[in-house]
Amino acid sequence: MKNIYFDNAATTSVEPLVVETMTEVLKDVFGNPSSIHLFGRQAKVVVENARKKIANLINVTPSEIFFTSGGTEAINTAINGCVKDLKIENVITAEIEHPAVLNSLKKFSTQIKLNFVKFDNKGNVDFHSLEELLKINKNALVVLMHANNEIGNLLSIKETGEICEKYNALFFSDTVQTTGKYKIDFSNLNLHFAVCSAHKFHGPKGAGFLYVKNGIKINPLIFGGNQEMNMRAGTENIAGIAGMAKALEIASDGNEKNMLHIKSLKEYLIQQLKINFKNIIFNGDCEERGLYNLVNFSFPKTEKTEVLIYNLDIAGIAVSGGSACASGANKPSRVLKALNCDIERTAIRVSFSKYNTKDEIDLFVEKLIKLINA
Amino acid sequence: MKNIYFDNAATTSVEPLVVETMTEVLKDVFGNPSSIHLFGRQAKVVVENARKKIANLINVTPSEIFFTSGGTEAINTAINGCVKDLKIENVITAEIEHPAVLNSLKKFSTQIKLNFVKFDNKGNVDFHSLEELLKINKNALVVLMHANNEIGNLLSIKETGEICEKYNALFFSDTVQTTGKYKIDFSNLNLHFAVCSAHKFHGPKGAGFLYVKNGIKINPLIFGGNQEMNMRAGTENIAGIAGMAKALEIASDGNEKNMLHIKSLKEYLIQQLKINFKNIIFNGDCEERGLYNLVNFSFPKTEKTEVLIYNLDIAGIAVSGGSACASGANKPSRVLKALNCDIERTAIRVSFSKYNTKDEIDLFVEKLIKLINA
Numbered sequence: 001m002k003n004i005y006f007d008n009a010a011t012t013s014v015e016p017l018v019v020e021t022m023t024e025v026l027k028d029v030f031g032n033p034s035s036i037h038l039f040g041r042q043a044k045v046v047v048e049n050a051r052k053k054i055a056n057l058i059n060v061t062p063s064e065i066f067f068t069s070g071g072t073e074a075i076n077t078a079i080n081g082c083v084k085d086l087k088i089e090n091v092i093t094a095e096i097e098h099p100a101v102l103n104s105l106k107k108f109s110t111q112i113k114l115n116f117v118k119f120d121n122k123g124n125v126d127f128h129s130l131e132e133l134l135k136i137n138k139n140a141l142v143v144l145m146h147a148n149n150e151i152g153n154l155l156s157i158k159e160t161g162e163i164c165e166k167y168n169a170l171f172f173s174d175t176v177q178t179t180g181k182y183k184i185d186f187s188n189l190n191l192h193f194a195v196c197s198a199h200k201f202h203g204p205k206g207a208g209f210l211y212v213k214n215g216i217k218i219n220p221l222i223f224g225g226n227q228e229m230n231m232r233a234g235t236e237n238i239a240g241i242a243g244m245a246k247a248l249e250i251a252s253d254g255n256e257k258n259m260l261h262i263k264s265l266k267e268y269l270i271q272q273l274k275i276n277f278k279n280i281i282f283n284g285d286c287e288e289r290g291l292y293n294l295v296n297f298s299f300p301k302t303e304k305t306e307v308l309i310y311n312l313d314i315a316g317i318a319v320s321g322g323s324a325c326a327s328g329a330n331k332p333s334r335v336l337k338a339l340n341c342d343i344e345r346t347a348i349r350v351s352f353s354k355y356n357t358k359d360e361i362d363l364f365v366e367k368l369i370k371l372i373n374a
Numbered sequence: 375m376k377n378i379y380f381d382n383a384a385t386t387s388v389e390p391l392v393v394e395t396m397t398e399v400l401k402d403v404f405g406n407p408s409s410i411h412l413f414g415r416q417a418k419v420v421v422e423n424a425r426k427k428i429a430n431l432i433n434v435t436p437s438e439i440f441f442t443s444g445g446t447e448a449i450n451t452a453i454n455g456c457v458k459d460l461k462i463e464n465v466i467t468a469e470i471e472h473p474a475v476l477n478s479l480k481k482f483s484t485q486i487k488l489n490f491v492k493f494d495n496k497g498n499v500d501f502h503s504l505e506e507l508l509k510i511n512k513n514a515l516v517v518l519m520h521a522n523n524e525i526g527n528l529l530s531i532k533e534t535g536e537i538c539e540k541y542n543a544l545f546f547s548d549t550v551q552t553t554g555k556y557k558i559d560f561s562n563l564n565l566h567f568a569v570c571s572a573h574k575f576h577g578p579k580g581a582g583f584l585y586v587k588n589g590i591k592i593n594p595l596i597f598g599g600n601q602e603m604n605m606r607a608g609t610e611n612i613a614g615i616a617g618m619a620k621a622l623e624i625a626s627d628g629n630e631k632n633m634l635h636i637k638s639l640k641e642y643l644i645q646q647l648k649i650n651f652k653n654i655i656f657n658g659d660c661e662e663r664g665l666y667n668l669v670n671f672s673f674p675k676t677e678k679t680e681v682l683i684y685n686l687d688i689a690g691i692a693v694s695g696g697s698a699c700a701s702g703a704n705k706p707s708r709v710l711k712a713l714n715c716d717i718e719r720t721a722i723r724v725s726f727s728k729y730n731t732k733d734e735i736d737l738f739v740e741k742l743i744k745l746i747n748a
Contacts, residue, residue, distance in 0.1 A: 237580025
């Protein structure tokens with residue numbers, strides 16, 4: 001039986017054309033981009049073409065894009081810079097942010113005050129609560145993710161940016177789950193920092209970028225040579241960078257088609273789950289809104305549902321109980337807990353890619369019925 | 375005409391078998407190593423097999439190896455941890471260290487005292503000066519590179535480790551230029567931190583590791599998930615890690631053969647240069663000792679030698695004026711300056727790999743003669 005991969009929020013398969021691009025770079029371009037000779041210049045061209053391509057796809061200038069080893073490093077760089085260089089003392093964030101955000105912030109717990117926004121009963125940011133916090137925390141940094149990685153709730157970064165602007169706050173959004181999935185015009189937002197991780201949209205692991213709005217100057221997290229306009233030292237991962245640009249290009253080109261296909265999968269899954277399981281609960285706002293590729297749902301905890309994810313795995317179906325980072329599996333989800341979801345239930349996150357099919361959903365639901373009702 | 379690449383200290387071409395290994399991983403293994411399902415476990419196996427292979431090659435335990443995005447990140451992590459977690463206040467280092475070391479240290483200039491060792495007239499560390507500094511700086515951290523990237527001088531890390539042990543100092547050596555070039559038994563040394571960058575031995579850019587001796591506990595530089603035994607957050611660059619392990623394996627297997635070949639190239643180049651250029655000076659200790667693949671030499675500054683590197687590049691021969699990081703080219707080398715070399719001369723660094731040949735040296739020397747004497 002063919003395995004079914006329904007964990008695309010954790011990571012995605014690498015696009016064949018991306019593998020091809022990377023293999024070509026690995027074979028043919030090996031100079032150090034900092035070297036001034038031909039080999040170095042060839043490597044530099046790869047890096048700078050990737051930067052231009054990415055900047056163009058999200059409508060920013062190339063000088064606003066800094067390549068990193070992934071989303072986590074980019075997040076750490078932004079938060080580090082905000083605290084150390086921009087002297088941010090008040091941060092407004094959410095308990096459902098990614099561990100890369102929360103743990104980076106907690107590192108500075110003696111230097112900054114952390115304030116947490118409230119949520120509505122679907123897990124959406126309560127903008128009234130955000131405004132209240134902005135009123136009492138002057139010159140704050142607002143850190144709110146574009147889409148939550150566990151429940152898929154989407155934040156309007158346009159609206160959030162406007163609120164931040166009103167209170168003169170900096171706005172950093174973790175856009176790891178949305179870059180490549182939506183066409184985002186970063187220039188059109190009051191957004192100062194954003195991050196991307198290539199492996200979330202069929203690019204390679206080990207490549208990402210930090211977007212920093214022109215005019216904002218922070219120091220590197222990683223010191224050394226003058227790479228990345230003095231913002232990130234270390235010889236560039238040229239194959240990874242070229243692969244990321246290719247992956248983002250393919251994702252952007254296929255955006256509308258993929259979105260339609262994946263949306264229909266999501267709707268079909270929700271429909272089938274509702275038909276077959278009376279006591280199912282959908283976490284977050286995934287029925288109405290939320291990431292078009294993600295559904296998080298739960299069943300009452302029983303002997304059978306407790307081992308559901310393991311038994312699905314044995315049956316060749318990969319789903320997750322929450323984020324990949326929160327492995328160890330049987331610990332209740334930090335995100336669901338923060339949103340007051342019933343964590344005494346067994347939660348399952350299904351996240352699709354363009355490669356998934358309706359047939360796979362049928363097989364999945366069939367298996368679920370067997371495992372739960374058998 | 376075939377181009378000649380004589381800048382292998384800056385970076386190396388990627389070994390064909392390494393490209394193959396990476397391409398296979400990119401195509402076939404795409405899970406997130408933190409996921410508990412089959413796809414995740416397959417990815418985890420790739421990462422842990424690489425860790426075991428590397429640990430075995432340098433004779434340490436896998437739990438002492440932490441994967442990073444390269445040498446620079448590894449260096450930053452070690453220094454950050456020594457200052458913040460081990461509360462190091464006195465550092466003994468050298469002015470000829472790599473910018474990744476010096477700039478990471480300078481970041482903590484208000485927290486640590488930096489002491490610089492002296493050198494003999496060949497640019498070798500003066501152990502007497504090291505001992506004197508250790509006597510007056512208790513519980514110090516000694517940071518001295520195994521091989522200098524510009525002049526190739528080698529440090530006896532065995533002897534240095536013994537001196538450090540005598541004074542209860544921690545010892546961190548930047549082993550970026552020597553890993554893969556020498557068989558090093560890390561367990562046999564009083565060495566607490568070491569670093570590696572895959573692209574220096576025909577591996578990919580964007581992969582490296584930090585070695586931390588068992589028993590030493592530092593915190594991450596990059597916070598987030600629990601990857602790398604809680605020492606480095608962020609989804610692992612699995613293709614890069616697999617490629618690095620393969621590259622180190624190939625380098626270790628071919629070590630003796632490559633060393634003999636490259637040593638003979640170095641000797642031949644020195645001989646030919648001495649025959650053809652009366653006013654040549656060899657920088658550092660490369661004539662007698664030093665990295666077997668590196669020669670740094672200089673000519674009196676003239677109109678012709680000032681543009682030598684550019685004209686060699688036009689002729690298809692890639693050499694460097696110093697390190698790749700110090701591009702911009704016409705600035706005198708920081709390393710040569712620190713060693714009191716005559717920086718009014720034009721310095722050239724030639725660094726070989728196993729792919730270079732005697733014929734290439736003949737072409738290079740022939741071209742040099744034309745460019746300088748014409």
